[in-house]
Amino acid sequence: MNRKDFVTQLVPHCTGTPGQHGEAWAPVNIALAKYWGKRNAELNLPQNSSLSISLPELGTHTRLTLTEGADTVTLNGALAPEAFAQRLSRFLNLFRPDGLGFAVETTNTVPTAAGLASSASGFAALIKALDALFDWQLDYKTLSMLARIGSGSASRSLYDGFAVWHRGEKDDGTDSYAEGLPETWPDLRIGLVEVDTSQKPIGSTAGMQQTVNSCPLYTAWPTFAEQSVQTQLAAIRDHDMEKLGDSAEHNALTMHATMIATRPTILYWTPETVQAIHTVQQLRASGTPVWFTMDAGPNLKLLLPHTAAAAVQTSFPEVRILAPFATA
Numbered sequence: 256m257n258r259k260d261f262v263t264q265l266v267p268h269c270t271g272t273p274g275q276h277g278e279a280w281a282p283v284n285i286a287l288a289k290y291w292g293k294r295n296a297e298l299n300l301p302q303n304s305s306l307s308i309s310l311p312e313l314g315t316h317t318r319l320t321l322t323e324g325a326d327t328v329t330l331n332g333a334l335a336p337e338a339f340a341q342r343l344s345r346f347l348n349l350f351r352p353d354g355l356g357f358a359v360e361t362t363n364t365v366p367t368a369a370g371l372a373s374s375a376s377g378f379a380a381l382i383k384a385l386d387a388l389f390d391w392q393l394d395y396k397t398l399s400m401l402a403r404i405g406s407g408s409a410s411r412s413l414y415d416g417f418a419v420w421h422r423g424e425k426d427d428g429t430d431s432y433a434e435g436l437p438e439t440w441p442d443l444r445i446g447l448v449e450v451d452t453s454q455k456p457i458g459s460t461a462g463m464q465q466t467v468n469s470c471p472l473y474t475a476w477p478t479f480a481e482q483s484v485q486t487q488l489a490a491i492r493d494h495d496m497e498k499l500g501d502s503a504e505h506n507a508l509t510m511h512a513t514m515i516a517t518r519p520t521i522l523y524w525t526p527e528t529v530q531a532i533h534t535v536q537q538l539r540a541s542g543t544p545v546w547f548t549m550d551a552g553p554n555l556k557l558l559l560p561h562t563a564a565a566a567v568q569t570s571f572p573e574v575r576i577l578a579p580f581a582t583a
Contacts, residue, residue: 256427258404261298262349264427265397273321273352277388281379282314283365284411285445285556287503287548288483289510290420291476292467298428299407302467303480305420306487307411310445310577313364314412315376319384320358328359335361343381346405350385374459378405379412399432416579417491419484438491439580444564446545446557447575450527459551462514462521470517479509500546500558507548514551528553534570543567 256264284307292302326347328340335343347357361380363373382402386393393401395413399420402409411418414435423431457465466473483506490499514521528549535547535557543566545559557574559567564576 257297259349261404261428262401264429265401266350266391266393273388274390276318276320277384277386278316278318279380279383279387280314280316281376281383281409281412282309282311282415283373283376284309284408284414284418285548286408286411286550287499287558288480288487288506289550290407291480291510291513291551292463292473293407295426295428296464298431299403300428300431301407301420301422303477304422304484305408305411305480306484307408307418307420308443308445308579309412309415309418310579311415312577313376315361315363315373315380317359317361317377317380317384319360319381319388321352321388322356322358324356326356326359329361331362335359346378346381347385349404350389374406375408375412378402378409381405382409383413396432396434399434400428403428403431403433419488422481436488436491440491440494441578441580442494442560443496443579444557444559444561445577445579446555446559446564446567446571447577448531448547448555448557448571449573449575450531450555451525451553455523455552457521462551465519465521466513466517470513472513472516476509476513480506496544496558496560500544503548503558504546507550511549523549523551523553525553528555531555531571538566538570 286305286307288306290301290305294300294302326344328335328343330339343359365373379402382398386398399410399413410420410433417436417438418433420433421431483502486502487499535545538545543563545557545563545567547555547557549555568574
């Protein structure tokens with residue numbers, strides 16, 4: 256099945272009667288149990304399930320309007336880079352009424368393509384804006400599957416708080432979707448350590464395919480990743496910070512190990528990344544409960560209880576500490 260057929264199956268009348276415009280917001284999400292590798296690249300079906308936490312203060316706002324002629328895409332108030340605009344237009348082709356274009360105005364509150372999940376929030380906001388524009392009134396399970404076509408991890412950015420993206424078993428992709436978890440954790444804090452926010456040298460899609468194709472360690476990854484999800488679900492239920500932090504850190508390092516063992520090697524780390532890792536380890540050795548995770552990029556995300564925030568701030572003066580469940 257190709258992407259167009261998949262979309263038509265979920266949204267048989269996707270061109271409907273459009274409104275004047277559609278707009279939406281979606282948060283970035285930080286993967287605690289990572290998605291790395293596809294079993295079907297056309298439908299963005301993952302090799303393993305994954306688990307994330309969204310950061311409601313950070314994300315993407317997108318506004319869509321139907322226009323005559325070619326698409327126009329602005330990013331943060333300026334004309335978007337060509338590669339960015341082309342990727343959005345290819346996705347919009349799946350929903351485009353005959354002969355019409357889209358005016359896309361999108362704003363990211365995190366750096367684009369720097370390993371800080373901007374594509375996840377971007378495609379989640381885009382599919383929600385399409386839903387509003389065409390008045391589909393789709394449920395979040397369906398929206399999650401549609402967002403997945405644009406960016407796999409976007410399936411999780413439909414939700415606040417914790418979310419699990421189920422791997423699924425079906426070849427048609429109709430059982431691979433994310434759902435939000437009911438658990439909240441008011442004490443949990445996420446710290447963002449941005450050591451390099453420039454565009455990554457290799458994108459996540461290309462990086463994971465290269466890993467699947469050439470890494471001799473990769474065969475162990477899907478089973479390990481599924482175990483990580485189960486460990487983290489138990490930790491979330493029990494509010495066990497040590498279990499959650501240890502699992503997230505181990506999961507991230509294992510994913511990066513598969514990249515390093517890939518040929519040619521994929522290494523997103525910088526010297527500053529390594530120094531930040533050492534700092535986290537030193538903090539923990541001295542009694543501060545803090546752990547790190549990393550996506551496909553050089554930046555660290557820290558997991559800690561609110562009681563550790565002051566110590567972490569001292570060691571990382573530029574860290575941004577967020578409370579995902581502050582109002583829960």
